[in-house]
Amino acid sequence: MPWPSEPPIRVLVVDDHPMVREGLRSMLHGDGVEIAGEAASGAEALGRAAERDVDVVLLDLELPDMDGLAVLRRVREIDARLPVLVVTMHQDPALVRRAVEAGATGYVLKGIGRSELLASIRAVRRGEAVFDQNLLRAALASRDVAPAVVADGAGFERLSRVELDLLRLIAAGLTNRQIGQRLRWSHATVKKYVQRVLEKLDVQDRTRAAVEGVRRGLVD
Secondary structure: OOOOOOOOEEEEEEOOOHHHHHHHHHHHOEOOEEEEEEEOOHHHHHHHHHOOOOOEEEEOOEOOOOEHHHHHHHHHHHOOOOOEEEEEOOOOHHHHHHHHHHOOOEEEEOOOOHHHHHHHHHHHHOOOOEEOHHHHHHHHHOOOOOOOOOOOOOOOOOOOHHHHHHHHHHHOOOOHHHHHHHHOOOHHHHHHHHHHHHHHHOOOOHHHHHHHHHHOOOOO
16 A cells, blocks of 8 residues: 655645746646745735745745835744745845745745756745855845844743854854864864754754854854
8 A cells, every 4th residue: 555645735835926926836736846825916915824824935025015124024923933035136145044934945046957856845834044155145144134142042942152152163164174174173062062052052063053053043
């Protein structure tokens, strides 16, 4: 008897351009993804998100009635567990950082290939963060926007000073080997502290840790 297949990932496409929505609909058809709905405005997007019948939101940041970042924040208020993958043409590091602070689970550029987009949707559905490393690094280095500080320890275990320093190195894109050289630690010690930081932030990977650090105002 065959194993039952997993239900498709239900995606809400939010973009004010009909041709873009049509292109995404055609690109994502099949392969375990279902277009559960489309929205051409922020109001429509929030209405669909409130129905709680989607698994992932693909969000353009340029909408006719609302600022895309405001829509992103409102979606996260409606359902903090609903992943939002920003799909945009903008590569401005400050904008990427604001999207991270507003709650974006991922940030990809329009023109992304089909396989990469499908992989990104599956990843954010699993709770992973999806950001181009160069784009994320530039966003973390941006000083244009003050971080939205969350009180340390509010819902999370407090990070020590050493762990905060380590988090900043992770966010800067350093490998375990580079961190060990910088701090003069053994490889085993670096691995132990990285794992401790991930556990305290309640994340599964280094990218997510960097994103969470920005969101909580821990990474300058």
